Amino acid sequence: MIRTTLLASLFLLMVSKNSTAKEFCFDEVTYSPSQTTFRLFAPKSAKKVVVRLYKDGQAGKALKTVKMQCTGEDLWTSTVQGDLRGSFYTFDMGQGETPGVFAKAVGVNGKRGAILGEWPMSDDWDPVRPVVKSPVDLVVYELHHRDFSIARKEAKYPGKFMALTEPWAIEHLKQLGVNAIHILPSYDYGSVDETKLDKPQYNWGYDPVNYNVPEGSYSTNPYDPACRIKEFKQMVAALHKAGIAVILDVVYNHTYDIEHSNFQRTYPDYYYRGERSEVRGEMAYSNGSGCGNETASERPMMRRFMIESVKYWAKEYHIDGFRFDLMGVHDIETMNQIRQELDAIDPTIFVYGEGWSAGACALPNEKLGMKANIPQMPGIAAFSDDIRDALRGPFSDDTKGAFLAGISGEEESLKAGIAGMIAHPQVDYAKVNYSKVPYALQPTQMMSYVSCHDDMCLVDRLMASIPTLASLPTPLLSRLSPLQTEELIRLDLLAQTAIFTSQGIPFMLSGEELLRTKKGVHNSFESPDSINQLDWTHKTRYPQVFEYYKNLIALRKHHPAFRLGSADLVRRHLDFLPVNGNCLVAFRLKNYAGRDDWRNIIVILNARKESAEVAVPNAHYTVVCQDGQVNEQGLGTFSGNQVTVGPQSALILHD
Ligand code: CA
Numbered sequence: 001m002i003r004t005t006l007l008a009s010l011f012l013l014m015v016s017k018n019s020t021a022k023e024f025c026f027d028e029v030t031y032s033p034s035q036t037t038f039r040l041f042a043p044k045s046a047k048k049v050v051v052r053l054y055k056d057g058q059a060g061k062a063l064k065t066v067k068m069q070c071t072g073e074d075l076w077t078s079t080v081q082g083d084l085r086g087s088f089y090t091f092d093m094g095q096g097e098t099p100g101v102f103a104k105a106v107g108v109n110g111k112r113g114a115i116l117g118e119w120p121m122s123d124d125w126d127p128v129r130p131v132v133k134s135p136v137d138l139v140v141y142e143l144h145h146r147d148f149s150i151a152r153k154e155a156k157y158p159g160k161f162m163a164l165t166e167p168w169a170i171e172h173l174k175q176l177g178v179n180a181i182h183i184l185p186s187y188d189y190g191s192v193d194e195t196k197l198d199k200p201q202y203n204w205g206y207d208p209v210n211y212n213v214p215e216g217s218y219s220t221n222p223y224d225p226a227c228r229i230k231e232f233k234q235m236v237a238a239l240h241k242a243g244i245a246v247i248l249d250v251v252y253n254h255t256y257d258i259e260h261s262n263f264q265r266t267y268p269d270y271y272y273r274g275e276r277s278e279v280r281g282e283m284a285y286s287n288g289s290g291c292g293n294e295t296a297s298e299r300p301m302m303r304r305f306m307i308e309s310v311k312y313w314a315k316e317y318h319i320d321g322f323r324f325d326l327m328g329v330h331d332i333e334t335m336n337q338i339r340q341e342l343d344a345i346d347p348t349i350f351v352y353g354e355g356w357s358a359g360a361c362a363l364p365n366e367k368l369g370m371k372a373n374i375p376q377m378p379g380i381a382a383f384s385d386d387i388r389d390a391l392r393g394p395f396s397d398d399t400k401g402a403f404l405a406g407i408s409g410e411e412e413s414l415k416a417g418i419a420g421m422i423a424h425p426q427v428d429y430a431k432v433n434y435s436k437v438p439y440a441l442q443p444t445q446m447m448s449y450v451s452c453h454d455d456m457c458l459v460d461r462l463m464a465s466i467p468t469l470a471s472l473p474t475p476l477l478s479r480l481s482p483l484q485t486e487e488l489i490r491l492d493l494l495a496q497t498a499i500f501t502s503q504g505i506p507f508m509l510s511g512e513e514l515l516r517t518k519k520g521v522h523n524s525f526e527s528p529d530s531i532n533q534l535d536w537t538h539k540t541r542y543p544q545v546f547e548y549y550k551n552l553i554a555l556r557k558h559h560p561a562f563r564l565g566s567a568d569l570v571r572r573h574l575d576f577l578p579v580n581g582n583c584l585v586a587f588r589l590k591n592y593a594g595r596d597d598w599r600n601i602i603v604i605l606n607a608r609k610e611s612a613e614v615a616v617p618n619a620h621y622t623v624v625c626q627d628g629q630v631n632e633q634g635l636g637t638f639s640g641n642q643v644t645v646g647p648q649s650a651l652i653l654h655d
Contacts, residue, residue, distance in 0.1 A: 002130035004222075007074060008059055010036060011208065013414050025322065026040075026041045026100060026101045026102040026266070026301075026305060026308075027039060027040045027091065027099075027100030027101060027102050028102070029089070029113065029115055031084065031085065031115055031116070031117065033083045033085070033117075034081070034083070034552040035080060035081050035082040035179065036079070036080050036115060036459045037077065037079045037531075038051045038066075038068065038076075038077065038078050038079075038080070038089065038091070039075065039076065039077045039079075040068060040075075040076045040091050040093075040100060040266060040617055041101075041266060041267065041301065042074065042076050042078075042091070042266050043073065043074055043093075043267055043268075043269055043270075044070055044073060044074050044094045045095045045108055046070075046076075046094060047094060048067065048069070048093070048094065048305050049068040049070075049076045049091065049092070049093040049094075049354045050065050050066060050067055050068060050091070050092050050093075051065070051066045051068060051078050051080070051089055051090070051091055051092075051503075051552050052064070052065050052066075052090050052092065052097065052604055053065075053066070053080065053084065053087050053088070053089050054087065054088040054090070054091060054112055055087065055088070055196040057088050057090065057106070057111070057112050057114065057223060057225065058107055058108050058111050058112065058195070059193075060378060060555040063087075064080070066078050066253070067464055068091075072318045073266075084115045084117060085116070085117035086109050086115065086117070087114075087115045088112035088113060088114050088115070088167050089112060089113045089114075089115065090113065090264075090478055090540075091109070091266065092111050093265070093266065095265040095268055096259075096260065096265050096267075097109070097111070097112075097265070098111060098265035098266060099113035099210065099262065099328035099541065100262060100266060101211070101262045101266055101305060102211075102212055102305075102308070103210050103212065103213060103262075104212055104213060104312075104316075105194070105213060105225040105226070105229060106188060106210055106213050106216075106225060106461050107223065107225060108194045108195055108216060108222045108223045109190075109193065109194045109209075109216065109222070110190075110194075110209045110210040110213065110216065110351050110440060111194065112295055114225035114263060115137070116225060116226055117386070118230075120226045120229040120230040120233070120535055121230055121233045121234075123190070124467075125233055125237055126236060126237040126240055126318050126586060127231070128240050128474045129318055129322070130179065130240055130243045130244065130245050130352075131238055131348055132179070132180075132245070132348060133348075133609040134444060134563070134565040135348075135350045135381065135444045135505050135565075136443060136444050136503070136504075136505055136563040136564070136565040137179075137563055137565075138179060138180045138245065138315070138321075138350065138505055138506075139177060139178045139180065139442075139500075139506055139553055139558075140178070140180045140181075140182050140247065140447075140507040140508070140522075141173065141180065141181050141508055141510055141558070142181065142182045142184070142452055142453060142506065142507065142508065142509050142512070143164065143181055143182065143183055143184065143510040144156075144183075144184040144204065144453065145160065145161065145164075145183065145184070145186070145218050145512065146159040146202060146529065146532065146533070147193065147217075147510060147532045147533055147534055148163065148510055148511075148534055149163035149164075149166075149169065149535060150529050150533045151529065151533040151535060151536060152534075152536055152596075153331075153536070153624060154166075154244075155169075155367060156438065157220065157346060159217075159218070160218050160219065160220055160231070161186070161214065161219060161228075161231045161232050161234070161257070162179070162234065163648060164235045164237065164238060164239060165234055165235055165237075165238035165571045168203060170238065170239070170244075173239075173244060174242055174243075174244075174285070175550060176513055176549060176550050176553060177550055177553035177554050177557060178244070178545070179244055179245060179349075179552065179557075180244065180245040180246075180247055180320065180321065181244055181245070181246055181247065181263065182247040182248075182249060182323050182507070183246065183247070183248060183249060184204055184249050184453060184521065185204065185205030185206055185208070185215070185249050185250075185251055186214055186215055186218065186232070186248060186249070187207070187208060187210065187212065187213060187214065187221065187248075187250075187251075188208075188209050188210035188211075188213045188214065188216060188638075189203070189205040189206070189207050189209055189215055189256070190207045190208075190209045190256040190601070191203040191205065191207045191256075191526070192205075192215075192217040194216040194217050194222035195222075195527070196653060197217055200528065200529055201217070201505060202526055202527060202528060202532060203525060203526050204453060204524075204525040204526075206291070206325065206525070207256040207291075208251050208254075208255055208256065209255075209261075209262070210254075210257060210262065211250075211252070211305075211309050211570050212309055212312055212313070212630070213228070213229075213237070214229060214231075214232040214237055214317075215228070216228055216618045217447050217595050218231075218232075218605070219231050219232075222264040223249060228282050230534070231315060231480060232317060232367070233318075236317055237319050237407075237495075237517065240318065241389050244643075245320035245321060246318070246319055246320050246321075246556070247320060247321035247322065247323055247350065248313055248318070248319045248321070248322055248323070249323045250310065250313075250323065250324055250325065251308070251326075251377050252289070252295055252297070252305075252306045252324050252325075253289045253294060253295055253324075253325055253326040253327075253329035253330060253357075253377075254289035254291040254292070254293050254294055254295060254326075255293060255295070257292060257293070258272060258285060258292070258293050263295070266593070267301070268285055268300070270296075270299065270301065271295055271296060271301070271302050271305070271411070272285055272286075272293050272294065272295060272296055273285070273286040273288070273294050273295070273300070273361070273363070274286050274293075274362065274645075275362075281378070285549060286360075286361060286362035287359050287361065288326075288328075288329045288357040288358065288359050288360060288361030288362065289326055289329055289357065289358055290358030290359045291358075292359075293357070294329050294362065295329070295639065297330040297331050297334040298322070298331045298334065298363065298364050298367075298502060298515055299500060301335075303331075303334045303337065306330070306334060306338060307334075307337055307338055307341050308639060310322055310338055310341075310342060311341055311345065312428075312630065313344070313397075314342060314345050314346070314349055315345060316559055317351075320348070320350065320351075321349055321350035321351065322338075322349070322350075322351050322367060323352055323353060324351070324352070324354065325353070325354060326353075326354050326355030326356065326357050326358060327353025327354050327355055327356075327369040327370075327380075327382065328352075328354065328356040328357040328365075328368050328369050328370045328371070329357045329361055329368065329369075330357055330360075330368065331363060331367050331368060331369065332367060332368065332369055332373055332376050332377060334369075335351075335353075335369045335380055335431050336376075336377055336378075336544065337379070337458065338351065338381075339351055339377070339379045339380055339573065339631070343379070350381075350486075351380045351381070351449055351624055352381035352382060352383070352505070353369060353380070353381075353382060353383075354382070354437075355369065355370050355371025355372070355374060355382030356370060356371060356385075357370075357372075359649060361585055363556065369555025370638070371383075371385075371435070371439050372437075372439055374437070374440055374441070374445050375439070375440075375441050375543070377445075378441070378442075378443065378445075380446065380448065381440075381444060381445045381446060381447050381504075381505060382439065382440075382446070383433060383446060383447040383449060383452075383507075384421055384431055384434050384446050384448060384449070384504060385415065385567075386413050386414070386417055386421065386432055386434050386452070387414060387418075387421075387432070387448055387498070387499070387502065387504070388449055388450050389402060389410075389413070389433060390402055390403055390410040390411075390413035390414045390417060391402055391403050391404050391410070391414065391450045391495050391498060392450055392451070392458070392461045392465065392495065393405065393461070393465050393616050395441055395455060398455070398456055398461060398464045398465065399463060399464050399465055401465035401466055402465075403583060403600065403607045404465075404466070404491045404495055404607055404611060405465055405466050405467075405607075406461065406583050406608055407463065407583070408582030408583055409582075410430035410433065410585070411582065411583070411585050412427065412429075412432050413431075413432045414436075414498060414577055414585050415427050415432040415585060415587075415603070416429065416432045416435065416438070417446070417498070417504065418498065418500055418501065418503065418574075418585070418587060419443070419502075419503055419570055419574060420440055420442070420443025420444075420445075420446045420448075420502065420503035420504045420567070421435060421438055421439050421440040421443070421445070421446040421504065421572055422438050422440050422442065422443055422446075422503075422567040422570060422571070423438040423503045423567070423571075424438075424442065424570065424571055424574065425571065425576070426578075433435060440504075440564060441564065441567060441568075442565070442567050443503040443504055443505075443564065443566070443567060443570055444504075444505065444565055445505050446502075446503075446504030446505065447503060448499045448500075448502035448504035448506050448507060448539055448593070449499060449503060449506070449507040449508065449509075450495045450496065450499055451508070451509045452496070452507070453509060453524075454523070455522055455523075456520065456521075456522050457509055457512065457516050457517065457518050458492055458496075458509070458512055458523075459477060459492060459512075459515055459516060459517045460475055460515075460517055460518055460519070460520050461518075462488055462491050462492065463475030463476075463477070463488065464482075464520065466488075466491065468487055468489075469484050469487060469488045472517065474520050475519075475520045476517075476519060476520070477515070477517045487543065487648065488515075489515070489544065489545060489621045489628065490628060490647070490649055491516065491607075492512075492545065492646055493545070493549075493552075493628055493649070493650070494605060494606075494648055494649055495546050495651035496508070496512070496548075496549060496552060497603070497605060497623045497625065497652075498605055498650075500553060500555075500583075501556070501562055501603050501652070502558050502560070502562075503562070503563065503564055503570050505576065506553075506556065507633075508549075510534065511534040512549070513545060513546050513550070514534060514535065514536065514538040514539050514542070514545065514570065515536070515538050515541075515542045516534060517535075518531050518532065520530055528646015542629060544629075547629075548573070548629065549629055551629075551630035551632070552630050553625065554586065554630075554632065555625070555630055555632055555652070557600070558632060559594075559596050559597075559598065560573055560574065560593070560594030560596050561589040561592075561593035561594050561596040561598065561601050562589070562601075563594070564594045569593070569594065571587055573590055573591060573593035573594070574588070574589055574590075574593070575587060575588045575590055575606075576588075576616070577602070577614065577615070577616065579612070580612075580613075581608075581612070581615055582608075583606070583607040583608045584604070584606050584607070584608065584612050584614070584615050584645075585601070585604070585605045586602065586604040586605070586616075587602070587603055587643040588601065588602050588603075588616075588617075589601040589602075590604075590654060598654035598655070599654070599655050600617070600619070600654060600655050601648065601653075601654045602616055602621070602643075602651075602652065602653050603625075603651075603652050604643070604645045604650065604651045604652075604653070605652070606645040606646070606647065606648065606649070606650070608647060609647050609648065611644050611646050611648050612644070612645050613641070613642055613643070613644055614643055614644075614645060615642055616641055616642070616643055616653075617641065618640065618641035619639070619641075619655040620637065620638075620639045620655055621637065621638050621639070621643075621653040621654065621655050622634040622636075622653060622654055623635045623636045623637065623638065623639050623651070623652070623655070624650075624652050624653065624654060625632060625650055625651060625652035625653075626646065626650060626651050627646045627649055628648070629653075638653070
């Protein structure tokens with residue numbers, strides 16, 4: 001089945017020896033005004049490989065069909081005379097037309113590759129890339145282009161890359177204080193028809209088509225191949241100028257389908273895991289992605305593809321980080337090689353992923369980028385479903401609550417999350433919900449979060465899982481009474497206080513700061529705008545929510561004690577304080593942790609419906625977070641060794 005592995009490696013060796021400054025990337029178009037050379041990685045055994053040239057990006061017959069020659073092991077080339085600038089092309093090796101796997105510019109809907117004369121914004125377009133010393137200094141904000149801007153009244157470019165260049169957008173992000181935007185799939189994906197943008201269409205975009213081209217529906221003109229490239233870069237430059245890093249959600253683990261994929265159409269069955277039946281000769285594809293297929297990162301050319309693709313985004317588009325969708329489908333070795341190659345470009349480029357798959361993979365779990373294998377992947381982080389579910393309840397049942405619902409038994413998982421999922425003498429991992437051993441060697445390997453685009457957003461989950469907030473049949477924010485709304489907000493703020501005081505890397509879903517609701521929809525990947533869009537009127541309707549998020553983020557950013565960044569420092573400076581009873585967690589960051597200005601910081605998280613007493617070391621304290629308010633300057637002072645924390649809220653004090 002793995003019939004080309006060796007050949008592919010030899011080929012790669014040969015190619016890298018021969019290539020000059022530019023590395024060969026699977027398929028390549030080298031343009032000059034007098035001629036254009038096409039190269040394609042396709043099996044030597046192919047009967048016939050052609051390039052077709054077109055005037056248009058999608059319509060019309062080929063102007064010319066040119067036969068390619070096999071000029072190396074699995075390398076096909078052809079040179080066409082004349083000035084092809086502005087033309088489009090496809091390759092065809094008998095499996096259907098394709099722009100190749102590494103097209104860098106395409107026509108509408110990504111069907112045909114585009115030959116550009118001048119490359120859009122080729123240099124000096126982004127002089128100020130933000131740099132963070134440690135990933136633990138990041139505050140990550142996960143955003144879908146359309147969610148964020150489609151309902152914003154003053155948006156000039158609703159739903160587009162360019163929306164993130166607009167003053168209202170930048171201002172909001174800066175006000176909130178996030179310093180990294182993780183954008184949902186922004187490469188060219190298949191589920192939105194770019195020729196019908198006059199009709200509202202929505203998709204998260206987890207159906208990759210062209211991995212190395214920005215998505216057309218987020219550009220102002222998907223027919224113009226240069227437009228999406230230029231506008232994506234303008235977006236990155238505007239965010240960078242505002243000190244905000246840009247993280248790309250990358251989905252190499254599967255493609256939209258197999259039959260029409262560019263992988264399959266250039267090198268059949270090479271890029272996917274599966275087994276060929278000996279009797280019938282058919283491929284049985286593995287489906288660890290839950291989307292019908294799974295790619296084979298362990299094969300040299302798939303591995304090389306992933307490496308070259310992230311390098312391309314990092315170098316060409318100045319991307320600051322990568323979030324690997326279903327990282328648990330990829331093998332550990334590939335993830336480590338990606339880390340190494342990105343280190344060579346810029347070691348601050350941040351890599352994290354979902355440390356799980358969505359089904360059984362064709363490789364054993366111990367070889368895969370699973371959360372439990374994070375100790376074998378230094379410099380790579382994984383989302384902690386441990387802290388997420390300890391707070392809100394399990395993925396499998398939206399109506400099931402946990403700590404926030406006042407249900408006991410999740411305290412140890414929460415403590416593990418607060419410590420950054422590292423080994424800590426006061427955390428008993430036997431009592432942790434999922435990770436029975438610490439999965440992180442360093443707190444920078446843990447993504448701390450309570451909600452993301454998947455599942456219900458925090459507000460909906462609270463309404464679905466907290467009996468007193470249930471407004472049946474559908475949980476709707478607008479149906480809550482003022483008292484219910486107050487309780488909802490208390491719990492929402494409590495949840496994020498756990499996240500933003502965790503030693504892991506804090507991550508939030510866009511809109512949570514506006515008390516976002518998706519009207520109870522769990523999987524809104526293709527729901528209409530009415531479900532997914534941010535309702536900006538919430539910013540004035542629930543001003544206390546935005547205010548708390550903003551001040552909480554500022555508190556974290558101003559106080560290194562909350563982001564020590566090293567497991568040793570966390571173990572030295574983080575103590576959990578003894579408490580009586582359940583649904584109460586208290587900890588202290590002691591002795592000027594991380595050279596903080598504050599000597600000791602005490603954080604108490606109380607999910608009970610009544611207030612709680614907690615013993616603290618005797619001192620004179622300044623309260624900086626209490627009853628739904630955060631103020632670093634102080635909300636009051638107090639001396640003694642016993643504090644009261646209000647119901648369903650957090651208390652933070654320092655001496
Ligand atoms: Ca597309």
